[in-house]
Structures are given as C-alpha cells and as structure tokens.
Amino acid sequence: MDFETSVNRAIYQSFVHRGAAPTVDEVAARLEVDRGAVAEAYRSLASQRVLVLQDDGESIRMALPFSGIPTQHQVEVEGRHYFANCAWDALGIPAALHQTGVVTSRCEQSREPLRLEVGLDGPEPSPWLFHCLVPAAKWWDDVVFT
C-alpha cells in the first residue's frame, strides 16, 4: 500500500470509529511518520478531490460522505454520531458503513425537523424530497456550496 493510501485509510478509519476528522499530528503518530509527510499527503489527496481541506490547508472539511465540521445533517449509526456534508451524504453514511442508521436534518424552507430511519435496503417510506441547486457539471467548482 502506498503512503497516500495509508494516510487516506487512516483518515477514514478515524471518521468511522470516532465520527471525527483526524489531525495531521494524529495520523502522523498513528503511522509513525513525520507530520510534514502527512500534511503533504493531505494536500495531494485534496488535489485529487479525495479530501476537501479548510482554509488552514491541513484541517479536513470533507472526506465524502463525512464532514469534518458540524452541519445540520446528522447521522446516528450503532450509537456513533456523524456529520454529513449534505442530504445526499446523509444517506451515504449508512450506505458506506453498510449499517442501519437514523438521519436527522431539517426542511431548508420551513425548518421542520426531519427524522428518517435508514435500513440496510434504504430509508423508510417518506414524502420528503431532495433538491440539488448546482448542476452535476458544476459540482466541483465550489464543492462546499454544492
């Protein structure tokens, strides 16, 4: 396994097991390598659109479908709590984990709360809707806005 793949795996394992993004120092300690090499791997993964970093250049904003910062889209799986980047990713977290979960979010217009149980084969019947403002061809122009 190459070094970037090892860093990527460590990042995702942190999200899966802690529900949070690891710092560069945490990944460096886990892999027993220099932090500078990990920071460089973060930047490389970001350039490949595997990660989205925050303005400081080394804190993780997104490792799809997980969010490195709190959002309105939350998912509970097996007692662990995750933040998702968007409505799509909120369903993407139980899909990625292959486990049942509960999505909580809100209607963006009315602020009515959403609670959606998600089974292994999909969500419970629900009249709620998903709306994406940005065309697919533009998703990565500003992925945080998307």
Add this chain to the structure above:
Amino acid sequence: MLFFRSEDAVRQWCSENGQPMRPVVGMEQLWSLAAAWYSNRLASDYRRPKPAEVVEMLKRLGFVEDFWDPTSESFS
C-alpha cells in the same frame, strides 16, 4: 444539496432565494444514488469513478436530465 418537506417548500425556497428550481428527488431515488455512490467508499480497493462511469451510473438510476450529466455543457 438539501432536504425539503414538499415540492411547495422547494418552490418557495427557490423563489425567496432567487434560485432556479431544479429536478426534485424522492428519498427512495436518493437512496439509490447514495448506495451506488458510497457503498464501496470504505473498501480497500476503492477508486474514484471515471466521468463516463458517473454518467452511466446516474442514467441507470434514473437521473436522466441534462442537469445530472457531469459532462454537460448546458450550464457553462
């Protein structure tokens, strides 16, 4: 990429925010998208899908409008 309680809520939100209304997607179809997109995301052999693979996947799942085509030039 947001949740809404109804199509009226989408329409009202778009109107109030000066945004165009796009195709709305039900939860079942959103799940099909999430499952196809993310079910192998944590696999050790995961790789990002190529653009042509994304196009094929979206069409297979019923996302057939130009809006969902990542290679479309209609919105440039």
